[in-house]
Amino acid sequence: MTATLTLSAQALTRRHGARLVAVSGVSLQLHRGEVLGLLGHNGAGKSTTLQMLTGALPPNSGKVEICGFDLALQPEQAKACIGFLPEHPPLYKDMRVDDYLLFAARLRRVPASRLAEALTQAKQRCGLQDSGRKIVGTLSKGYQQRVGIAQAIIHNPAVVVLDEPTVGLDPAQIRDIRTLIRKLGDSSSVILSTHLLNEVESLCDRVAILQKGHLIHSGSVAEMVASGTMEDAFLQITANEAPLT
């Protein structure tokens, strides 16, 4: 792959308390225009990894570089290149959708002259054209999820990090969001975590599988489905791994 490297993480480790290791020695690389799927069982460390990649949680050790900026040393430059949708969308429930998205855009340093354009574009991409005047807290879960995605992409970041973006959505919405992610993958890099294997198969170029905080597999989706179904390959990879104690 010759495209530019947008995100690189080296040996990320995060402990909760002294003993419990949530994530250990995870390294990831992402190029422009690539969609990476992060898979793993519950509690494998997917969310923790994503939080460390975006600066929401400091790693105990390891390094993250985004667009060439070190997240620990040049946090502001690095963070300007990321859009993040956490597991629980960070929504101010008492704000209007438009106000909330504009606030998110201003925080991400979208210049004042481009604010209106960025807002229209983000709303249009996430199917929120008619919801601008609504209060975020009154929207359904699916629409709140869309607002969460809209805030992550409003500043056209080079790296978009989505933690279970399609959870709680109805089938039609899932289809729309997937189309959106695929479009995002053309211009930006996308990392998404999910439990849905068919989502990975249809969206992602590469897969990384976490188990008990360790990265146990990283490769292209094509490789994984070459020998059978995605599900078989996933179960085989996660079953092979001896339990770590």
Add this chain to the structure above:
Amino acid sequence: MILTIAKKEFRSLFAAPSTWWMLALLQFLFAWFYFARMDDYLQVQAQLAQLDNAPGATIAVAAPLCSALALMLMMLIPLFTMRLIAEERRNQTWVLLLTSPVSTTHIVLGKFLGLLLLLALIVAACAAMLATLLLGTRADIGLMLTNVGGVLLLSASYAALGLYFSALSKQPIIAAAGTLGLSFGLWLLELSASDSRSFLRAISPSAHFQNLNMGLVNSADLIYFALLIAVLLWLAIRQLNDERRHA
């Protein structure tokens, strides 16, 4: 960036119905006190008039009212400050600020400024009520202004204190209780210190307000407030930076 956050904070304080309730209650109580003081003053006015250098309406009505306002704000401000950081943590919106290209200093200053704007509005509303004194008498404008300025400085200190507690805590209620407890304790210190030169009086913000309440603008008091606010904001920034950088 500071202004973006300040504006958002100001607007979301106003979006909450609880803010309106608190403002309404505060105005009501203030008006009640005002009438009560006024009534007392009018009853003794005839006797007062026979004194040399009799106390005027400003010192007899406006100054005690500002004292009462300071006390009410002391109890009210923790309810606002707890929302600033602790509640954002609980609602998991804090992560939006954490992952945005904004420094902790900007976040803290923005939030402080947003709240200060609201407090200025509250104080201005009460000052407007006091200004009605001008309709019936020749009020001491200088004394009124030092009082209003004093209330503002005092409430800014309580806001900075609340912001620090909000930064320390994940539970809004604990942040509010901590702020209220400490500001109440400092107020009691001022009450309990009989000697006006006592060390206890020197550390209590309400003791420094006393001078302004009497119309005495002392540079020591102004420096005290500036230092107190700066130190508390710095502590809040430090606390949040530690949290951000070290696991």
